[in-house]
Amino acid sequence: MINIIKGQSINELTYRALKKVTSDGHSMSSRNGNTVTLYNTELILENPRARHLRLEGRTNNIFAVIAETFWVLAGRKDIKPYLEFFIPRAPKYSDDGITWRAAYGERLYAFGQLENILECFKKDGIFTRRAVLSLYFPSEDTHTSLRDKYNLEKTLDIPCNNLLNFYVTPNKKLNLKVTQRSGDIIFGVCNVNIFEFTVIQELVLQYLKKEVDDELTMGYYNHSVTNLHLYDFTEKQGYNVIENLALQQFHLDASGTMAFPSEIKLNKEFFENLVDLITGFITNDKFLFESGVKEARAVFDYYGVKTVGNLLWDYTTSVLCFVYEKKAGQYQEIDLHHTSEEFRYSVLNSGFKKQPQVEL
Template identity: 30%
Template structure:
């Protein structure tokens, strides 16, 4: 097994690409040729709360990551909400309306109980409990059904360590390192870990992600293949790594501590506003008393303005949403602004050519 230890996912991604470049073997897959590690890989994040990848080569959509994380915590499995952020998400749906492998639905509804509520209650009552395993794999369906959406991640284990912090270990049968392991997975599982920790009332520990089939599709790998060369200081040459977290250029706004019911109500309100297109007339979260929810809302609202307007208004309106000095250095706000500015620059370049 190969081991990657990193402060955060922004630092882990270049290490992952370097690992595959050194040990990867090219193989075919049902979705095209991949470079795969001959052995499983375990990635441990020391600070899972730092969950934004800022490398422009990756060009991750921050609004999708924010929405999907909240969507999972709410236990949803509808397709429509996610299609606002990724239009062709329907390719994973068997019925055109739902996602059979939706993690959040399995966390909170699919197996006849709210697993998260049980885990929170158990760890609140016994911090030494070692039996709190969150199930995602459904052998009755996933093992025998040929469907479009089969869970890649199988179980998550929660334990409060000797230091009093909540550690989480996720086991994955197969993971694409660009879109999955160091993309969506690094975000929504870290958000899950923070949610459980806040409900229990403890701090976050480490997040370890163990992937059995660790791979990257050759066509997507090409766009980020030079990242290791840009960050060689991680391994040999003492050049500084460009990490906005380490350099204090961005800050994290933590999820508030509270009861599970209180956090669930906040999450439902954020999703409801996004689903309704911010037409409800609600003022939304308060900037000063609800900073976490406020930042999440700004990211989702900026994406709404970008999605529902034509250029150039889509850029002026969406960037105006983020023009709030009090949160200008929050990680998700910075990432969303950069994502929009990259698209605005491409649009302006096309206008000049035309």
């Protein structure tokens, strides 16, 4: 049996997925606790730009989601100090307390995989069936390779998401299907996974429009998960969402779009610079918000990435706000009026207690 769940936004999709899991799921035990599990599920996000989670009853940190996405796009695997600052539980998923062994970012760029996506479309045409990217590496993730390469009998970190398949349909829309073996609906699938992979979908679209066919537009996002589950220690959040929201309350506002460096080969370097910049402010007790924005703008300018009307810039300044708030213990106003309403609400629901006013 296949469970197909659709939503115009991540909020609608998450709401419907939670209802389906809690009503039709099976009680199962796991390594990490008891779960309610739904098997063989297709989650279809019809507007991938509507990726900003803001559900009453669901506590989530949009800044941590953005920061982890930057970390993935930087190709990083080290968890201290950057990732741990945003996700304090990060060391719990590390074999050595230093790195995530199966970090997606490192694998995203391994063997030129990201560049290969673009090459497939350029050489085979826009309807290529070969534009796939693997996050599961047998050379790294089988029991044999774990013993031979890492001297490990078991690991805390086997990739949950395994394959990214980019494809264009006859209406010239770029779609992305992600195959996942196992996914936690609260902290994983409907939180960071869909966010980061739809950002990558938008990134690939930019280069395909520039180098292959400028008529291409964003299609849908399909997250295919074999084991979708809700843990017993987060089930209260799931039921809170269901109890507090009615479907008719959802509305779609995903007007914000992103711009990246002009060449796909520059992306890793660009995001490495952003992560290094943010890391510097995390470790600096005298971090000034204004200097952070100035230095971030210099990174964008160096790589020719616009800031005005670029949701990626809003993501960057919002993360800087979060760092400043945690370091200085006070709020920093920032103008988000020109961006997606959905993103603004997500920011405000993550802890900003007054509407930002200052334009940067």
